[in-house]
Amino acid sequence: MTIDELCERHRRIAVDANVLIYLLEGDEGWGRAARALMKAVENGRVAAVLSALGLAEVLTGPARDDLAHVERYNDEIRSIAGLKVVPFEGGLSPDAAVIRGVRRIGLSDAVHMATARAAGATAFVTNDRSLRSSTKLAVVYLDDLEVEPAA
Secondary structure (H helix, E strand, O other), rough: EEEHHHHHHEEEEOHHHHHHHHHHHHHOOOOHHHHHHHHHHOOOOOOEEEEHHHHHHHHHHHHHHHHHHHHHHHHHHHHHEEEEEEOOOHHHHHHHHHHHHHOOOOOOHHHHHHHHHHHHOOOOEEEEOOOOOOOEEEEHHEEEEOOOOOO
């Protein structure tokens, strides 16, 4: 699937923490797809959400190394036009529990997916191959997205 096709099929997507980690750390492989996806978000081609838990996951690595990076990464993520950080509210707990129980996935992934669904996302972009699509939320793997060659 191309990023154009993703934008045509889905008006709102959710992004996993790993997508933003690749973007911020300038990953040579997956970073290119993450940059292209976030460019589509910034250009208004698709709206995006990130769970507040996902933001915490992105900031954990920098917190281990240099606290100044935590603030910089937080500012960079929050400044991405078209990306909304969605808080985890108690009302999401039952959906997260069902997702976790039925799919047998970790709590953080279940929270990400419940948050995505509650925010109206129809796709969850990740590189976590343990996550699978459902009738309520398509899972799109970042490394499966076709990206235009760099000019």
